[in-house]
Amino acid sequence: MAVVIAKVDAHTPASRAGILPGETLCTINGHGIRDVLDYRFYMTVRKLDLVLMGLDGQARTVRVLKGEYDDLGLEFDTYLMDRQQSCKNHCIFCFVDQMPPNMRESLYFKDDDTRLSFLFGNYVTLTNLDQEDIDRIIKMRISPVNVSVHTTNPELRVKLMKNPRAAGSLAYLKQLTDGGIKINTQLVLCPGINDGPELERTLRDLGEMYPALQSIACVPVGLTAYRQGLYPLEPYTKEQAQAVIDVVDAFSQRFLQEHGVRLAYPSDEFFLKAQRPIPPPAYYGEYNQLENGVGLIALLQQEFQQALEQLPQGMDVGSRQVSIATGVAAYPLMCRLAQQAMDRCRGLTVRVFEIVNQFFGENITVAGLVTAQDLMEQLQGRELGQQLLIPAVMLRHEQDKFLDDRTIQDVEAALGVPVQTVENDGWELLDRLTGQEG
DSSP, rough: OOEEEEOOTTSSSSHHHHHHHHOOOETTTTOOOOSSSHHHHHTTSSSSEEEEETTOOOOOOOEOOOOOOOTEEEEEEEESSSSOOOOOOOTTTTTTOOOOOOOOGGOOOOBHHHHHHHHHHHHHHOOOHHHHHHHHHHHHTTOEEEOOOOOOHHHHHHHTTOOOOOTTTHHHHHHHHHHHEEEEEEEETTTTTTTHHHHHHHHHEEEEEEETEEEEEEEEEEOOSSTSSSSSOOOOOOHHHHHHHHHHHHHHHHHHHSSSSOOEEEEEEHHHHHHHOOGGGGGGGOTTTTTGTTHHHHHHHHHHHHHTTSSSSSEEEEEEEEEEEEEEETHHHHHHHHHHHHEEEEEEEEEEEEEEEETTTTTTTGGGOHHHHHHHHHHTTOOOOOOOEEEEEGTTTTSSTTTTTTOOHHHHHTTTTTTEEEEOOOHHHHHHHHHHOO
């Protein structure tokens, strides 16, 4: 329970106290330090007594006085200060197991680290935690934690996740919510397995943990073309997606009447598969599950309309020609928004291109999994105008690379047009379309 200090930032409490790189941080105010959570939790007081071990093996104690929430100024070899915890499950729907071969190594790593849930919003299953970990989360008030539940039926959870610990770890949910830890949950639904009556049971069980349990996102299983040798699964049909929405809405309507919130939401993808209208923004409350694709379309439409209303009718943008490339699921929406922008702005031409996912398979329709390879192949020779706009989520996995290891510069060179990323923000989208991004 000690970590080596890699760097001491200049002009910080740690540097003023004479702490040196290479020393080992053993304790803060008597508490052992094993990772970033311990470090961040125990350093948020004004007076700190740090026990350090030097390279000579001699221990010393250093007193540091600082502002209550000021950072000490220490850096470590890794952000978490120890190894990232990997997933011990073998879920029948795991997307990583469906990745094409010969991609970069980081894309095959399955994380299941509760610290990343707190720090970055990652979803975890709780299956690699023990009671000591749960007690620490409650003690430190680590909140919110995002949990992949999938089902509250213990036997079915073991079947889904192929991990005997999947059943017992469900009890941790109740401990966390009883301890005041806020929880957001997701259910990856597979047709005929954890939907229908099983979904009704799961929603009821999770509803009993409200208000600490803040939201439930229901998302359909994603299936690539690389499922050879894996559990046989099929994508949701229109009718099956409609049935899921009906179950979730029946529960959420009752919950809304009793508690004033819906709690459970189908993802946007379910509405698209069911060929049903996206609900209005009021349906989504506080938008707790945007990262799970819940309410993204409603929010984007609302922001875009607000942005349009700020533009003068018939605004002249000169002779501006731009294009948008997006996934199959978002294509109809982008066409509507592009037309609204052209109706409002004189001189604006917007072409929207639907990119079919050949890389992962045509069952994958979300924009975030479109690769540079598909962009380049399907847009080659097309009239793209002065600029090509793409959703920023296409590069979010590695920030500057598509999933196939290509870069924006590769796409620009292949297509001969500048490429600009756009966040899921209606105001930003309109700015990019009209050339007013500043």
